[in-house]
Amino acid sequence: MSTPVTHRRLRLNLDHASWELLWSHVHRVLAVNLGMAVTNAPLLLALGVVHRPWQYPVFFGLLSLGLGPSLAAAFHYLRRATEEDRASTADLFRGYRRLFAPALLGWAPWVLLVAVAATDVAVLRTTAPGPALVPLLVVVAVVAASSGVVAMAAVADDPRLSPRTLLTASCTSVRRWWLGLLNLALLGITLVLVNQAPLLGLAVLPGCTLFVVWRNSRTMLTTVAPTADLPVSHAHRDPVGAQA
Template identity: 25%
Template sequence: MRLRHDTIGTAFDILYLGLATNLMLVLGAAPVLAVAFATDTSRSWPLLALLAPVAAPGLCGVFAVFAGYSETRSTAVVATFARAWRASFRRAATLGALAAAVLVVLGVDARAAWGRPVGAVAIPVLVTGMVLVVAAALHGLAALAERPSARVRDVLRASVYLGVRHWPLTLLSLVVLALLLTLLAARPAVALGLAAAPLLYVIWANSRYALRAALEPLRSNRT
């Protein structure tokens, strides 16, 4: 009976963690989601790129919730999210802005090269660059979730190197991210209400494992 009680309690904790985390994610990314759902993204992508940095601290908050539960089984979702969001806001937004700017430049270049002879060489290189930028941003946000005082350049250096070094985990994270975005486009209520937390947990777990060698050194870095 004791085991059954503990199992039921754990199940309810995980259910609450997932639902509350999804709610915090929606609140943190509200401006981006509002534009994405209310407009044609093929036309409004410049505005989405401009607003993307606003959502970055929200992802840090989500990753901090996962870290808290993993380490201490903490289910204080709102408090943990708010604390991480506030602590990481400036650096996470900076990282998000850098990633968005580079993605826009590479995307525009790829679009310009499409259908031209140079595209056969340039487009694969540009797409690879875009993939690396997304991967580095995910790893960087996972690092800032636990080390919000780390310098952005240190986070980026570690994220790029360790993301490439642990490329199977990085590739899995990118596949999971693509699945989440596909589900978000097709079934936004399901994606934001149910699927976001478990899928983002996979991304966080992969990123944290890849970054384990850098998280301790990042602890001592200050602005």
């Protein structure tokens, strides 16, 4: 006599607190994605229209100046949402307005340094001293880009930092270079994916990537917090990349 086969259905049972926590993370990601898309609309539009943006370094260099304030605003929003557990989408745009001037001043020198290094690479790569100078210039560009990201994390914590303190904070990307390279790799991959699928990429990726970049940047800033009076929480000493 055969026994009847019973079919069991798997159910995902989550309590109200779990759903609330899940939705809070989704809300943060969507808010950051919206903020990055709105504040960088001219850059995104130009990237969608121009097929070879590297041929117009001055034009895209000027548009990329807006990335600094938007990064600082996103980091400020993530800090409030994570540490203070209270942040709305309006807070992100208010932070963008409040941090715009100090973030732009802290971001512009690194953009200029990257632009100069990239231009020198394009000019010198076919010349006799090219093989000796190009690797050095590439390193300069990478360090400048990583330092600029860390500088925006520092501005997001305290926009009143002095230029000397901000420079000290930015240079922590050299001390913990592996985290800086991880940040740039994640940002580069995100940029490529957004370029390939703009709507889907902008809806999903920037918020997730920037959360990891923010946590890693805060970890780098803790190395100078005791001496440079940086307001960095000790709750973020462990980088996200090292927790996997």
